[in-house]
Amino acid sequence: MMLSINGWLNLFQPIQLQLPLLYPSLASYHHESRQNHSVTESGMFSQSDDDLNSRGFEIHMSRDDINLDKLNSLFVMVGFPRREKGKLLRALEHTVSLLWIHEKKSGSIIGFARATGDSIFNAIIWDVVVDPSYQGLGLGKVMMERLIADLVKRGISNIALYAEPNVVGFYQPLGFISDPDGIRAMAYSRRRR
């Protein structure tokens, strides 16, 4: 539906598996204050902007200069439909936070993620994609760390997403819990009507 990183799990870096249990028992969450919870375990991003730059990747978090054709090419590459440009622009204009990765040599957009919401309480993350040729390099995590940090900085404490079954394992180490307290994701289905 909206979140898929094709082949991501197949190319999971070994270091991911060495991370200690990221979330203590649920009971402790009552006492844990969200604002003290750093976005990453170490308090720093897994790869810095400089690290990425030196490898030819530029992180952008503004929709200025985003090339919709290149973005559509990326969507098509991961199996999303190509979106009508007017509608895509409108969607980006009403997106609270977004991130795209510019690959300097090719000039392509090779990563993208965005979040919508009310900018106060809730945010939903959509369209998290990495060009299959660049998967396995930790770029999905790079994007998510920054997107979440931006949302947290804006004071948004409820960050949710809808994960396809094959990427639930990608989001868990980032701090996402599925069906917390029995909450279920639901979507309107015209077929059911």
Next chain:
Amino acid sequence: MACCSTVSFLMVPHYYWCSSSRLTCNFACSSYCSSVASSFVNALNAVVPEKQDLRTKAGLWDSIRSGLLKTSPTAVTEPEIKDDEIELEDEVVLVEKVQTDGTIEKIIFASSGEVDVYELELLCDKVGWPRRPPSKVAAALKNSYMVASLHLHRQPPSTDGDIPAPEKRELIGMARATSDHAFNATIWDVLVDPLYQGQGLGKALVEQMVRTLLRRDIGNITLFADAQVVDFYRGLGFESDPEGIKGMFWYPRY
């Protein structure tokens, strides 16, 4: 009108679309006083509130799972420009009743966002939801793509011949949706005053919202449902874990 003073005009499950400042309601009466119908339409014309700017009213209660950070600003993003065509005011009279004393009661659905923050706070108290700073609630409402409300309108009979008694309006239900105005929408904070639950008002609220969203060409309508209301939404056409997709939350607070 004395002959119909005890009749209830029940319009559920038929929803009647009313345009702008005039009501052109066609409703199926369970009453045999068909001639009264037209006088009711006239009465409704008189009492429906004027269309107001979508952006001036705010106030929306947020989900139980939203928390607060001390540093969070009450930022309001750019005004919600409904880039679609001209906004048609969608007001639907869901229930109409005449009490024995002649008081006219109506429950009206509106998607125009006219929700008072303080009325909403009272409503949330009634359902047991925690309070949130009104300024934040106001901002969250303003930043929502759609704010739907249920109001109970009560017009007592006129005591002074020509002058109609003032109409009282009370917020009894609400729901809102955030969206990117193009592809996805997520419904939050659906609530109905416990006194008015069990009448199908929650269903009507969500159904109208979905209808409006579909009319605005938002193809993906989603929500997160507490375990005890999953069946409620199933009955409205929502599917849980569609294609195995799981809802996930970042370090949720319980």
